Amino acid sequence: MLNIALFGPPGAGKGTQSEFLIKKYNLFYISTGDILRKELAEETKLGLEAKTIIARGGLVSDEIIVQIIEKTIKNNPDANGFLFDGFPRTFVQAYILEGLMIKLNTKLDLLISIEVPEEESVKRLLLRGETSGRLDDNDEVIRNRLREYDEKTKPVLDFYREKGNYKAIDGVQEIKKVTTEISIAVNKEVEKKQLNIVLFGSPGSGRGSLGRAIAEKYNLEFVSTGDMLDEEISKGTELGKQVKEKYDNGQLVSDEIVIQLIERKMKQSNNAKGFIFKGYPRTLVQSYILDGILMKHDAIINKIIELDVETLELVRRLDNRSKTDQCMPYDSSTAKIVQRLEDHTNKTIPVIEKYKEIHDVAVVNGTDCFEDVMGRVSAEIESSFRALD
Missing domain, CATH: 3.40.50.300 (P-loop containing nucleotide triphosphate hydrolases)
Structure with a gap:
C-alpha cells in the first residue's frame, strides 16, 4: 500500500498533481471535505452527528473526521493506497493519522509539499479570479487564506520533516517539471517497498x-x-x-x-x-x-x-x-x-x-x-x- 499526503498553499496546483498521482499509482483520493459531504448526503450515523454539530454552528470534531476516514479506507480494500488532501491539517491531526495508520497496519509513506512563494500564489489566484468570477479570489481574502495556511501547516510539515518522510517540491516550475519531481520522489518510496x-x-x-x-x-x-x-x-x-x-x-x-x-x-x-x-x-x-x-x-x-x-x-x-x-x-x-x-x-x-x-x-x-x-x-x-x- 502506498499512502501519500499532498500539501500546498492555495494556487499551488494541487488539483493537477492530485489527478496525476491518482491515475499513475491507482490511489484512492481522500478529501476530508468530500467524504464529510458524502456522509451528510447519505445521512449515515456519522453524517447525522456531523449535521447536528454544523446546525449548531460548531466545527466537526477530529473524532468524527477520523472515523469517516477509517471507514473510507476500510470500504476500499482494493485501492493501491490513499492520497490525503486536507488532512492532516494540524499537528494534532498528524498524530491522529499516525495512530490510525498503525491501527490499519500501514503508514503514511510520504508527505509532498508543493511550495510556492506568497506573491506567486497571489498572482495565480488573482488571475484565476478574472475568469472564475469567485468572490474569494481577491487580494485581501487570498492573503488571509495564505496566512492561515502557513500558521496551521508549518507544525504539520515540521512533524513529517522530523520523521524523514517530507519532500518539498518547487511549485514555481513548469507543471510538467513539478510532476516529474513528484514522480521521482514517489518512485523512490515504491522501490523501498517489499x-x-x-x-x-x-x-x-x-x-x-x-x-x-x-x-x-x-x-x-x-x-x-x-x-x-x-x-x-x-x-x-x-x-x-x-x-x-x-x-x-x-x-x-x-x-x-x-x-x-x-x-x-x-x-x-x-x-x-x-x-x-x-x-x-x-x-x-x-x-x-x-x-x-x-x-x-x-x-x-x-x-x-x-x-x-x-x-x-x-x-x-x-x-x-x-x-x-x-x-x-x-x-x-x-x-x-x-x-x-x-x-x-x-x-x-x-x-x-x-x-x-x-x-x-x-x-x-x-x-x-x-x-x-x-x-x-x-x-x-x-x-x-x-x-x-
Whole structure:
C-alpha cells in the first residue's frame, strides 16, 4: 500500500498533481471535505452527528473526521493506497493519522509539499479570479487564506520533516517539471517497498510446497518457523538445544525463541524483495508479534492468501502422507490429524478473521492439482506486484 499526503498553499496546483498521482499509482483520493459531504448526503450515523454539530454552528470534531476516514479506507480494500488532501491539517491531526495508520497496519509513506512563494500564489489566484468570477479570489481574502495556511501547516510539515518522510517540491516550475519531481520522489518510496505475504491454510492444504515454489518464482525469502526450528536442532546450536528440550518434554516453543529466528532471518536477508511466511502467525498473539517485527523493519503485510481445502480432502491427504517418509508427527493417527485440524480452527481461523478486518484476504481454492493452485496463487501475487509498480 502506498499512502501519500499532498500539501500546498492555495494556487499551488494541487488539483493537477492530485489527478496525476491518482491515475499513475491507482490511489484512492481522500478529501476530508468530500467524504464529510458524502456522509451528510447519505445521512449515515456519522453524517447525522456531523449535521447536528454544523446546525449548531460548531466545527466537526477530529473524532468524527477520523472515523469517516477509517471507514473510507476500510470500504476500499482494493485501492493501491490513499492520497490525503486536507488532512492532516494540524499537528494534532498528524498524530491522529499516525495512530490510525498503525491501527490499519500501514503508514503514511510520504508527505509532498508543493511550495510556492506568497506573491506567486497571489498572482495565480488573482488571475484565476478574472475568469472564475469567485468572490474569494481577491487580494485581501487570498492573503488571509495564505496566512492561515502557513500558521496551521508549518507544525504539520515540521512533524513529517522530523520523521524523514517530507519532500518539498518547487511549485514555481513548469507543471510538467513539478510532476516529474513528484514522480521521482514517489518512485523512490515504491522501490523501498517489499512484498510480504502470509500464506494460511490447514495442515494438508499444501502450504509448504506452494510457499517454496512461490519464493523461488518471485525471488522472495521463504520463512517457515518449523523449518528454522528443525535447522537449529540439526546444527546443535544453543537455541536448538532449547528447542529440542521442549520437544522432548512435549512443550510448545516459546514466542521469544521464534521471534529471534524470524528477526535473524530478516536481517540476513535485508536485500530481499520480500518474504513469504508459512506457519506463522498461528495465534492472535503471534499476529501482533509479526506486525511488530515488520513495523520495526519499516515493512508491512502486503498480501494474505488462504488456501481453502475441504476437511475430508485434508484428512485424506494427511492420512496418505502418514504412509510416506514425509510423515509429520501429527499425521501418525486419525485422532492426531483431527486434533491438529481442530487446533487450526480454534487458534488460526480467528487470526485470519482479524486480518480480514484490515486486509483483502485472497481465498484460493487449494483442492485441484498443484499446477492449477499455483496458477491461482500466482495471479493473486502478480496483482500485488502490479500495485507496487
